[in-house]
Amino acid sequence: MTPATTEAPRRRDTPEDRAPTPVISVRELWKVFGPKAGQVPGSEELRGLTRRELMDRTGCTAAVRDVSFDVAPGEVFVVMGLSGSGKSTLVRCLTRLIEPTAGEILFEGEDIRDADAGRLRELRRSKFSMVFQHFGLLPHRRVVDNVAFGLEIRGMSRAERTRRALEVVELVGLSGYESSYPDQLSGGMQQRVGLARALAGDPDVLLFDEPFSALDPLIRRDMQNEVVRLHREVGKTMVFITHDLSEALRLGDRILIMRDGRTVQCGTGDELVGAPADDYVRDFVRDVPRGDVLTLRWIMRPADPGDALDGPELGPDVVVKEATRAVLAAEKPVKVVENGKLLGIVGDEEILAVVAGQEGDA
Numbered sequence: 001m002t003p004a005t006t007e008a009p010r011r012r013d014t015p016e017d018r019a020p021t022p023v024i025s026v027r028e029l030w031k032v033f034g035p036k037a038g039q040v041p042g043s044e045e046l047r048g049l050t051r052r053e054l055m056d057r058t059g060c061t062a063a064v065r066d067v068s069f070d071v072a073p074g075e076v077f078v079v080m081g082l083s084g085s086g087k088s089t090l091v092r093c094l095t096r097l098i099e100p101t102a103g104e105i106l107f108e109g110e111d112i113r114d115a116d117a118g119r120l121r122e123l124r125r126s127k128f129s130m131v132f133q134h135f136g137l138l139p140h141r142r143v144v145d146n147v148a149f150g151l152e153i154r155g156m157s158r159a160e161r162t163r164r165a166l167e168v169v170e171l172v173g174l175s176g177y178e179s180s181y182p183d184q185l186s187g188g189m190q191q192r193v194g195l196a197r198a199l200a201g202d203p204d205v206l207l208f209d210e211p212f213s214a215l216d217p218l219i220r221r222d223m224q225n226e227v228v229r230l231h232r233e234v235g236k237t238m239v240f241i242t243h244d245l246s247e248a249l250r251l252g253d254r255i256l257i258m259r260d261g262r263t264v265q266c267g268t269g270d271e272l273v274g275a276p277a278d279d280y281v282r283d284f285v286r287d288v289p290r291g292d293v294l295t296l297r298w299i300m301r302p303a304d305p306g307d308a309l310d311g312p313e314l315g316p317d318v319v320v321k322e323a324t325r326a327v328l329a330a331e332k333p334v335k336v337v338e339n340g341k342l343l344g345i346v347g348d349e350e351i352l353a354v355v356a357g358q359e360g361d362a
């Protein structure tokens with residue numbers, strides 16, 4: 001399916017539209033495990049092998065292969081893929097918890113790969129925070145002391161770190177549990193402590209490695225909403241790993257889909273659903289309710305001479321589901337207008353085609 005314009009569909013207000021300097025910029029990143037791993041990225045012959053072939057030939061696993069992307073300030077950037085696709089390795093390379101084999105990683109313009117041990121420690125302490133699936137809470141410390149732990153390591157005074165910890169405990173909705181111990185909390189609440197701990201140091205970037213996969217579905221949904229709310233409130237740049245497409249769509253401004261260490265597609269949710277790059281992505285997005293993700297830009301059609309052009313107006317980035325009532329209630333087709341320019345029209349037929357799941361199947 002192609003959007004109903006010649007241009008690639010873009011949401012207004014996406015981070016790219018503001019064209020800021022990226023917070024994280026990754027270029028041609030490789031991580032190869034195994035003997036002589038360093039030879040793989042530079043060898044035309046070895047680069048082209050499948051994982052299996054590379055393993056048979058060299059005993060190496062290429063976990064991340066030639067991946068490039070930028071993360072804009074304030075963006076929620078999701079890395080998604082099946083187990084073994086290289087997500088964790090990729091995200092650990094960003095802070096050099098795993099040493100990359102080749103490529104460039106810039107953090108606010110600074111090449112992370114050039115940082116010495118001291119600088120790296122400083123960056124990890126003050127600029128990045130990681131939230132893991134296993135919360136890693138200290139069992140003998142109360143919630144507030146778990147949250148304050150990183151601040152204590154930084155040498156912040158007790159009074160100051162307690163004040164800050166209580167602030168973020170409230171931010172993540174744990175007021176009243178400050179003095180509880182981790183084993184007195186449910187899984188979801190423990191993960192809130194993990195979130196609070198990550199936020200306490202006021203990092204520039206939060207990295208999440210499948211933080212909610214061990215939680216049951218309802219709690220998981222709660223926590224996703226929590227991340228959306230926190231993002232709205234604190235506006236942090238976030239890189240979020242998941243193998244769950246609905247989580248990716250709910251949270252991500254953009255989603256990078258990985259397969260066997262490579263990028264298959266990187267785009268907004270509506271781009272992935274509206275124009276999947278290949279069958280792999282198509283399979284992933286097959287069951288997504290299209291009306292929840294596609295915007296009017298994807299379903300509008302050019303106005304014909306006989307079309308009434310005095311109907312109501314909507315923007316091209318309104319999600320179909322949100323436009324349905326207005327379109328069906330209108331006597332005339334809805335005009336899709338951006339900056340005063342008529343881009344196309346949407347009538348009952350276009351809406352019903354999406355809702356009935358026919359649209360895009362032709």
Ligand SMILES: Nc1ncnc2c1ncn2[C@@H]1O[C@H](COP(=O)(O)OP(=O)(O)OP(=O)(O)O)[C@@H](O)[C@H]1O
Pocket residue numbers: 033034061062063081082083084085086087088089090243
């Ligand atoms: N230390 C290591 N040594 C050798 N191979 C490794 C190592 N760490 C990861 N790999 C391999 O790299 C590939 C990517 O692993 P990675 O954990 O990054 O994938 P993932 O997408 O995060 O998977 P999961 O969701 O299961 O964690 C896998 O084939 C894995 O076996």
